[in-house]
Amino acid sequence: MNKSIRVTALFSIILTIILLINLTVVQAFSVDKYADNPKNQRGFYDMQTVARGQIFAGGTVLAQSTANEDGIYSRSYPVDSPAWGPVTGYLSTQYGASQLEASQNNILNGTDDSLITSNFMDLITGEQPDGANVEVTIDPQLQQVAYDQLTQPGYEGAAVALQPSTGKILAMASSPSYNPNNIDDQWAQLQEQEGNPLLNHATQETLPPGSIFKIITTAAGLNNGYNPDSTLTGASEITLPGTNTQLTNYAGQVCGGSQQVTLTT
Template sequence: MNRSIRATAVFTMLLIVILVANLTRVQVFSEDRYAHNALNKRQYHEMQSIPRGQISTDGLVLARSVKDEQGNYRREYVTDPVVYGPVEGYLSNIYGAAGLELGYNDILNGTDSSLFASRWMDTLLGRTQAGASLELTLNPEAQQVAYSGLADRGYEGAVVAIRPSTGEILAMASTPSFSPAALTDTSTADATWSKLTSDPGAPLLNHATQDALPPGSTFKVITTAAGLAGDFTPDTQLTAAARTTLPGTETTLENYGGQTCGQGATASLATAFALSCNTAFVELGVKVGADALREQAEKFGVTDTYDLGLPAIPGTVGQLPDPAAVGQSSIGQRDVTMTVLENAVVAATVANGGKRMNPYLVSRILGSDLRTLRSTDARQLNQAISPDVAAQLTEMMRASERNTAGYTGADIASKTGTAEHGEDSRNSDPHAWYIAFGPSENADVAVAVLVKNGGDRGQAATGGSVAAPIGRAVIDAVLRSGR
C-alpha cells in the first residue's frame, strides 16, 4: 500500500514539475511570442479602453480612434483607406493587426517604454491616458498618383518613391489593395477576410516590401556600377551581337527582339546601357566577376531589409558558381531578386551621389497633445559608389530615358527592365520594371515601379511601355506638389 502511495506521490510531483516548467517557459521565455502575437486578440480588446494614437500624413488623418456608445474605442480609417491600406495596415478585434498598426503598436497604444515620461505627465495633469501618434513621410499627391497608376489599369504590382537626400518615403502603393475599414467593422469583417485571403493577387501582402522578384535589366545599373568601379569606362567596347552563348554551356541568350546592339561588331558600354543590350552585359558581368558583382549588389542593399515598421523580405543575388551563372545574373535573371523598395533605394543612391540613405516612413512621433516626442533624422548607411561613378551612371541613365518608349523630354534619368520568370521563362508574361529619378541633377525624388505579369499587355509588355508612364507621373506629382 505504501509503495502505491509513494508511486502516486512521485507521479503527482512529476506532473507538478512539468506543469511549472511549462508555465515558466510560456510566461518567461515565450511571453513575447504569445502576448505580442498579431493573432492574440486579448491585447486588442484591452486597448479598447484607451484612445489609440492617430496615423496621419501631411495634415491628413489616415487612422484614428473614436468612442462608441458602450464607451469603448474602435479604430476608424478616415482618408482613402484602400490607397493607404497596405501601409497603415489594420487593427481588428477579430483578426489582430498588420502594417504600421502592428509595427508601431506599442507607440500607438502608449505602452512603449520611451513614452514613460509622457504617460507620467498625463497622469500628473489628470489627462486621459492615450497612445502616441505617427506622422508619416508620404506625399498624398504622389501616393494617389502611384495607386491610381496601378489600380486604374487593373495592374498587380507596387510603386515606391523616395527622397534621395534623406531617405523619406514619399509614396508606397501596392495592388491589389484592401480597405482596413472593412476589417474593423464586425458586420463586414468575416466576409472581407474570406475574400481577401482567397484572392490569388494576395491583397493583404504589401507588394512593395514583401515581394522579391527578378529585376531584369534594372539590375544592369548595379552591373555597370561594378564595372565602372573597376577598369571599365563608358567607352569600353563590348560585343554588339544579337545573341551569345553562355560560357561553358550550349544555352543561348539574346537581346530584346533579337536586335543587334548598334551598328558594328562592338558597342560602347554607354551605348549598351542605353539600348539595354543583354549580350554586352553578359560579357561585362563575366569580366567583372562574381565577387565584384555580389559586393556591389550588397553595397546597394539588395540583400538588406529596412526597419520601416512593416513586414519586409530581402532580395537575393543567388549562387554564382561559374561564368554562365554570373552572365545570367548580370542582367537581373537566374536567382537575382529584388523588392520594389530595394530597387527604389538603388535609384535614390545613384541620384544622391552614391550615398545610400536609410529609408523611413515615420517622420515624427507625437504625444497626445500633438507635441513632438521624437523625430526621425536622415541617416547615411554607406557610400555604395563613388561620386564619379554616380555621375557617369546618371549620364547613362539620362540616355536610357531618351531611348525609352513614351519619352516626354522631362529631365529624368532612368532604367527599364523586362524580367522573364517561371519554368517556361521565355514564354512568360514578363514583370515590367522602371527605376528613375528627377531632376537628373539634385534629384528631389527617385522611384521604382513594378507591374507584375505584363499588366494588360501580356508577353508584349516592356518596362518602358507599362511601368515607365506610372513612374514619370509619380515624379511629376512630387515635383508639382513642392513637398
C-alpha cells in the first residue's frame, strides 16, 4: 500500500477513535453536567410542557404554573412582591433559573429520584410526570415586614429570622431586590442597578453582623458572672487579650460618653 495512503488511513482511524471517545464521555458521563448547565435552554423549553410544582409558604402560593389552550405552561408569582424574589428566584426561558427555582428544579419538574415511586405509572406509560410542590418555612407576613423594614429607610443588606429550637428560617429578606414576575422585561435594568438586586444578600454575600452580635457577647458575660450593673470599659479602643490587635469602637467614640459604663449601657 502506498505510504501516503497508510498514513492517511491511520490518521483517519485515530480521529475516529478520538471522536468515539469524546461521544462516549459526553453521552455516558456528562449528561447531567450539560443538562443542568444554566446556558442549556432546551430544559427550559421542555419545562413549558410540564405541570411544574408550586412553591408555597404558610398556605400562600409563591410560584405556580398555569397552562394555556395549547398545553404550554407559564410561570407566575402570585404574591407579586419583590420581598420574595431572592427566595423563590426566577424562571425564564431566556435567562434560566435562580434560587429555589434552580436548586429545587428536579423536585419541581418531577424528575428527582425521590419521586420515582410516585411517578411509577408515568414512567411505564412514558408520560411526562407532574412536578412536586416545595414548601418553605418562611412566614409570609414576617417576610414582608422584614423586607419593608430594610427598604423603607433605604438600607442595603439582609435580615434573617430563625427559630432557634428547630433552625427553621422564618424570614429571609434581601435589599435591593426584584419582582420575579418582571424578570424578562427588567433584566437589563437589574444588571446595571447598584447593590446587585439579583443576589440573595443573606446567602450570597458576606456582610458584617452589626450590633446584633452584642446579644452573643452579652449572653457570654451573663453566663460568666456579670450582671446588668457590672462595670466595663467604655474606651474608644482596647487591645484584645493575648494579642496586639486593637479593637476600635465605631467612629473612635467612647461608649455612652464615658470611659466606664455598665453592662446595661
